[in-house]
Amino acid sequence: MFRLYDSATAEVRELRLRKPGEVGIYLCGPTVYGPPHLGHGRATLVYDILRRYLEWSGLKVRLVSNITDIDDKIIDRANRESRPWQEITHKCESVWFQAMEKLNVQRPTDVPHATEYVDHMVRMIGDLIGLDRAYVTEDGVYLSVQSVADYGLLANQSLDDLLAGGGDREVFGAGNKKHSADFALWKFSKPGEPSWPSPWGDGRPGWHSECVVMSLELLGEGFDLHCGGMDLKFPHHENERAQAVALGKEFANHWMHNGFVVDAEGEKMSKSLGNVANLLDLMDKYDPRAYRMVLLQTHYRSPVRVGQDNIDAAVSALAGLDSFAARTASVVGDADGRVLASFRERMDDDLDTPAATALLFDTVRQANAAIDAGDASGPGLVQAAREICAAFGLELKQASDVPADVAAKAAALDAARAAKDFATADALRAELQAAGWMVETTKSGTSVRR
């Protein structure tokens, strides 16, 4: 039984599935107006790990993750750079998926674009107006939050309390709204802005509408799980939910939110890593698996600081796992059932990847010891560790392709050792190491890998 913290009820509870064996997940994807940053990386990695684990458990996962390709920020950038807005969204989306590939994040099963669903949104807004839960003003169409009985559920605040805060912020459309918490479903366009026709005037959809329409369309009412970063909980998810409730539709059954990437020690980090807030820079400088490793060792709801120390520790930990994979590459066996059962138990407990990762390291250590001792438990442990890595989306480096000249040097090294010509052996090893090879000299011969 997979148990997961539900942000709506603030408790860990079973993730109930509408259809046994199948799970439908909606994940709020990026607004494509700039390069992906560390926060995007965390969210996508967390939900990639969730997805892989659920699939590893035997569930059929449908993961819908949208691309917001129409938004004020996109328009602003297009105006600023005097470029067509589609050029920006296409470019950013392609950069996004390249980054995801580097991170080994599987592509969602569905990637709907907001611009593909404008007609749907217009129909939905019409329905909301028909139900008298939305109204037209001078600058757009708004949802009346007072028509939603439990508005504030996700924020865990009453409408009044929500309004008490906010201080001196400027509220969009404040002058026209019936209630200051009402939010835009449709924004009338100014001349030159991208626009779509609607019965109320040309314009573009508000941010919160696309996800309601797309999730309900693709996953259906009462779908299993809605995910996203903690920062989307309010107002974005609250407002998605408000629209569904106003329509009288059942929305997500369970809500999951990941914690933030915090930038404490910001100056230390930027000094050594450069502008590391950018995900691309991080992956440029370090093994992209290192970020996944850092996140595996942190609970998904905790804040995580991505600093040089953290990343370095993850890189070292990965080196140990890689060397384990290399030395056990030829080991074949059935996975140790007790290890896998323990793995499931940990992961089923609110996706406890830190505990599961600890198990992985323990298993690797035991496997190494068993293999050194020639113990029969070795292969089962090795295979269990491999399965855990697969469920984590962690690809270990086994033997790399070795060029002929390198292989020849390794052979010469062994020959020199056999002849007790240690000076030559040491010189060859130093040469290989200088060329960036990891040299491991064992009784059964020398192996090299990157």
Next chain:
RNA sequence: GGCGAUGUGGCCGAGUGGCUGAGGCAAGGGCCUGCAAAGCCCUCCACCUGGGUUCGAUUCCCAGCAUCGCCUCCA
């Protein structure tokens, strides 16, 4: 002002009312090795402060301090 989170060893980061204080990184010692590397073994025993509850609290409660997030841009 409202809602919420966090404060753990040299660093990162889990977790628990007592029983042997996860795991990773780093450091030191040992085994192995021609020497290394890799691997294995051992060591380094912490929980912000002050009260309270309790036979016993790092873990529960209260207060305080500190840091942080959200309260209509944000993964």
